[in-house]
Amino acid sequence: xxxxxxxxxxxxxxxxxxxxxxxxxxxxxxxxxxxxxxxxxxxxxxxxxxxxxxxxxxxxxxxxxxxxxxxxxxxxxxxxxxxxxxxxxxxxxxxxxxxxxxxxxxxxxxxxxxxxxxxxxxxxxxxxxxxxxxxxxxxxxxxxxxxxxxxxxxxxxxxxxxxxxxxxxxxxxxxxxxxxxxxxxxxxxxxxxxxxxxxxxxxxxxxxxxxxxxxxxxxxxxxxxxxxxxxxxxxxxxxxxxxx
Amino acid sequence: xxxxxxxxxxxxxxxxxxxxxxxxxxxxxxxxxxxxxxxxxxxxxxxxxxxxxxxxxxxxxxxxxxxxxxxxxxxxxxxxxxxxxxxxxxxxxxxxxxxxxxxxxxxxxxxxxxxxxxxxxxxxxxxxxxxxxxxxxxxxxxxxxxxxxxxxxxxxxxxxxxxxxxxxxxxxxxxxxxxxxxxxxxxxxxxxxxxxxxxxxxxxxxxxxxxxxxxxxxxxxxxxxxxxxxxxxxxxxxxxxxxxxxx
Numbered sequence: 001x002x003x004x005x006x007x008x009x010x011x012x013x014x015x016x017x018x019x020x021x022x023x024x025x026x027x028x029x030x031x032x033x034x035x036x037x038x039x040x041x042x043x044x045x046x047x048x049x050x051x052x053x054x055x056x057x058x059x060x061x062x063x064x065x066x067x068x069x070x071x072x073x074x075x076x077x078x079x080x081x082x083x084x085x086x087x088x089x090x091x092x093x094x095x096x097x098x099x100x101x102x103x104x105x106x107x108x109x110x111x112x113x114x115x116x117x118x119x120x121x122x123x124x125x126x127x128x129x130x131x132x133x134x135x136x137x138x139x140x141x142x143x144x145x146x147x148x149x150x151x152x153x154x155x156x157x158x159x160x161x162x163x164x165x166x167x168x169x170x171x172x173x174x175x176x177x178x179x180x181x182x183x184x185x186x187x188x189x190x191x192x193x194x195x196x197x198x199x200x201x202x203x204x205x206x207x208x209x210x211x212x213x214x215x216x217x218x219x220x221x222x223x224x225x226x227x228x229x230x231x232x233x234x235x236x237x238x239x240x241x242x243x244x
Numbered sequence: 245x246x247x248x249x250x251x252x253x254x255x256x257x258x259x260x261x262x263x264x265x266x267x268x269x270x271x272x273x274x275x276x277x278x279x280x281x282x283x284x285x286x287x288x289x290x291x292x293x294x295x296x297x298x299x300x301x302x303x304x305x306x307x308x309x310x311x312x313x314x315x316x317x318x319x320x321x322x323x324x325x326x327x328x329x330x331x332x333x334x335x336x337x338x339x340x341x342x343x344x345x346x347x348x349x350x351x352x353x354x355x356x357x358x359x360x361x362x363x364x365x366x367x368x369x370x371x372x373x374x375x376x377x378x379x380x381x382x383x384x385x386x387x388x389x390x391x392x393x394x395x396x397x398x399x400x401x402x403x404x405x406x407x408x409x410x411x412x413x414x415x416x417x418x419x420x421x422x423x424x425x426x427x428x429x430x431x432x433x434x435x436x437x438x439x440x441x442x443x444x445x446x447x448x449x450x451x452x453x454x455x456x457x458x459x460x461x462x463x464x465x466x467x468x469x470x471x472x473x474x475x476x477x478x479x480x481x482x483x484x485x486x487x488x489x490x491x
Contacts, residue, residue, distance in 0.1 A: 050391075055391055055394055055395060056391075077397075080394075080397065081397040083395075084395065084396065084397070085395040087391075090392065091388055093393075093406065093409075093410065094409075094410060103396055103398075104397050107396065107397050107399070107402050108397055147392075150396055151396075154396070154397060
């Protein structure tokens with residue numbers, strides 16, 4: 001972390017549908033940090049990630065990404081391309097796995113060393129055997145790995161991960177966690193990982209933001225979050241007493 | 245003096261040669277009939293091909309936009325496009341005739357009874373098919389797909405192009421339907437083209453004429469040519485659609 005703020009949300013409201021509203025009074029994400037968005041299913045993690053991806057606008061409040069106010073203007077394409085997001089249910093393009101991973105580089109016009117960069121990501125995620133396969137015929141877990149590879153290959157400054165291991169077996173969960181931890185070697189890379197898995201949050205995060213019913217309840221360091229949470233609802237969740 | 249017109253002849257294909265007979269069953273020159281048949285075929289391909297090309301160039305982007313855009317009154321626009329698919333060809337022909345006739349607002353174009361007027365008529369009839377079917381194909385792609393493509397760094401233009409590639413089955417169907425509508429249409433081209441021999445006569449209008457004259461054999465032969473042409477074009481569209489697809 002270099003102390004700079006990558007993302008800042010103030011007084012943000014985002015209406016998802018008639019019955020759900022995300023409310024974030026204040027959230028700052030420092031450049032280079034790894035923040036875990038933790039919360040039960042339906043807490044608003046995906047909605048918050050979509051706001052951070054700059055692809056959706058808030059209903060109210062101020063969202064600032066890379067010092068750019070999104071509530072005033074959409075993010076310019078050059079800055080938008082510094083963000084990559086892996087969705088919970090990845091939608092891959094028809095074509096091969098390799099073509100899917102190349103896509104992000106091709107749309108950026110980055111043709112130099114394209115094959116080498118794709119090969120490197122394929123190796124990191126053990127995807128070489130699938131490189132020539134049709135992406136639409138992959139299993140859910142394989143599709144998640146390809147979606148992650150598609151995000152990693154463009155070397156984004158802000159990497160947003162929405163439950164990227166929800167369909168993976170334990171061995172692949174470990175592989176993905178290691179691959180993402182490796183990404184943190186770059187001090188400019190900010191990672192926001194949404195999960196409902198307490199154990200995963202504890203393994204990977206430096207800071208945790210806890211969401212419940214669309215409300216940001218608590219943001220604290222990983223140690224404090226799990227050892228001495230400030231909010232009783234966080235404590236209940238951490239202790240596994242919360243039934244939702 | 246035998247009547248040399250193909251309209252009064254019976255067309256028979258024997259081996260490699262085409263032989264025409266007049267009303268008294270006297271053989272007339274092969275060359276005249278064949279050249280006229282080729283003329284009709286070529287004009288049919290030209291008029292329908294141009295109408296489909298214009299419909300695709302205008303209609304595919306318009307359909308993609310309509311599939312993605314959100315605006316007040318969109319359902320009314322979609323309903324209008326779908327209604328356009330049911331436009332009666334004779335009504336289109338009549339309206340175009342009035343517009344292009346000597347007393348019409350477009351008289352200065354001098355397009356009445358020309359192949360240009362036929363292209364316009366077929367474009368009017370084919371365009372709603374391209375727009376409507378493309379819109380449905382694009383709208384059927386999950387909304388999240390667009391977001392995910394943009395999340396990989398695609399611009400709006402690149403996203404639309406990618407979306408069209410993903411919806412290419414629907415786009416191919418739209419073009420095939422437009423071609424089907426154009427090539428099988430008779431009412432509008434008959435009115436604005438006039439079915440003038442060697443000038444605006446296409447396969448469908450020739451078939452109508454031959455049937456009216458009781459020349460069923462020749463009408464059937466022309467129908468077979470029309471069907472063959474439709475099969476060829478649809479095979480070409482299928483080839484374009486699946487040719488690059490993974491097994």
